[in-house]
Amino acid sequence: MTTRGIGSIAGSPSLGRRGLDKLGPAWEGIRRFSKRKPLGAMGAALLLFLILVAIFANVLAPYDPYETNPTEFRYAKPGGAYLLGGDDVGRDVLSRIIFGTRLALHVGIVSVVLGAIIGGALGISSAYVGGAFDLLVQRVIDAMMAFPGLVLALAIMAVLGSSVNNVIAALVIVFVPGITRILRSQGLSIKEMDYVLAARAMGCSSKRIMLRHILPNCVASLIVLSTITLGWAIIVEASLSFLGAGVPADMPSWGGMLSGAAQKLIQVAPWLIFFPGLAIALAVFSVNLLGDALRDVLDPRLRGTGSG
């Protein structure tokens, strides 16, 4: 079930052989996914757009996001030289949103990938090794999951101080327990499969069984979980920066743009709130759409583990 699911995304050889599409199996997979899950495909397209914006931020941004020009562009209305207006020190809102995209996706993707690697390794080994190791890991995970996510992230940021890498570290610590928990339960059921027994009978080492037999069967869940977690990562990063405990205040981040002056001047300069807010909502919305669709296609068992 799960392996077939991957096939329809990454493209399985059988589709290519049927010659349904000359552009190759990957393309066919994408086409079928879009047909089955148009909303998910829309989310994927939006996310791709945001990724391109992030990569080409320095080409796309009309101004330097750090450049202040208080005399000319302080609270400049949208539509002028600064297309989306200017902020309290005369920085270009559009350029800051564009660079904010880079920051949000950088923090989100790196933390989710690290979280998936650590959580995946812990979850699978905990399930496979079992015994005292499993018990220990599970109690630690229980304790970590007892903290409300944002509160734990804030406490970590309080100790580490504001920086991009520290935000990533805080997010990884917050994400690992949930991923570990789900991967462990998957590992436990896969462990009982006949092919694992067969591999063991053939004399495979534990490492080989975990990496070559259990892990590939968890990849689908890991992809779905990572996508759902990415939406969460974007929200938590924005929340941290909004609260002044995320990236340094002058860095262009969506959450940071909404705090401070922007919030006090909500009546005078609503565009300072409106455009960054729209960027966050759009990013989270597109990631959620993609995540939901991927979950339905790849791993319906994960239903109900929505982003928090």
Place this chain on the structure above:
Amino acid sequence: MTQYVIKRVGLFIPTIILASLMIFSLMRLLPGDPALLKLLGDEGSVHFTDEDLARERARLGTDRWLPIQYVAWVGGMLKGDFGESLYYETPVSDDLRERLPVTVQLTIMGIGLAILISVPVGVLSAVRQDTRLDYGLRVFTISGVALPTFLTGILIVFIISRWFNWTPPLGFAPIWEDPAKNLQQMILPAIALGFYDSCFIARVTRSAMLEVFREDYIRTARSKGLAEWFVVGRHALKNAFLPVITIIGWQFGRVISGTVIIETIFLVPGMGRLLIDSILHRDYTMIQGLVVLVTLLVMLVNLTVDLLYAWLDPRIRYA
């Protein structure tokens, strides 16, 4: 049931010990010595001697062996003593006692409002499945879960201040002093806090109701001629409520996280605002106390929900 309670409570104790140990270790990772930080102050003055430093360390208890410090800290908390704030130099427990009721009230109002709105919406959506009403409600709830809490909060402030000329109040009235004023101040933050969960719980209620509608006992209830409202209210909702309760329990931690944001936006003097202020002041004893208290609160709620769930659904306790 007794067995289940023992098992569940047995899990609770090591978890809270481990969690407190984690937060303690995290706070000891901090770059620098609290006594030194305190003597240096914000300006970084150098008017103190090594003797002052040693005395300050002894007073704060940071000169002792770490495990002893941990035991002393936990022992103090059990007696209601959370240590002294590094910034205000007052007992942390004083602030906690003052702030806890505010946050608890906000949380209860937020979740309460969310349930009051979302359950009827979810039921309505399920009863009128695939009608225009259902589609409308679904589009609304799906967009609602894409809005992070702080955006909802800012949007509400924006709308209210634009059209009703409202600004967040500066003074705060506790509920036992001036209930009318307090409720007036808390209602908007509570709506902002509960908005996400209204949408989320509505979605869960809808799918739970749809699932129950397919059960045989619903068909039996209908075929014996019971009124539709009775079937929906007594037979369906009662059974659909189980997954909804679990979700509400799971969401509690998220709601508590949300109070940090909402209290900052709406200037509500609760634990969340205090946490943010303490981070800015690098007040580690305060942060430590707040995180432990909030975590304990979340764990107690989760425990209650789990026990409630087992009590309501015998399938859980005999599993």
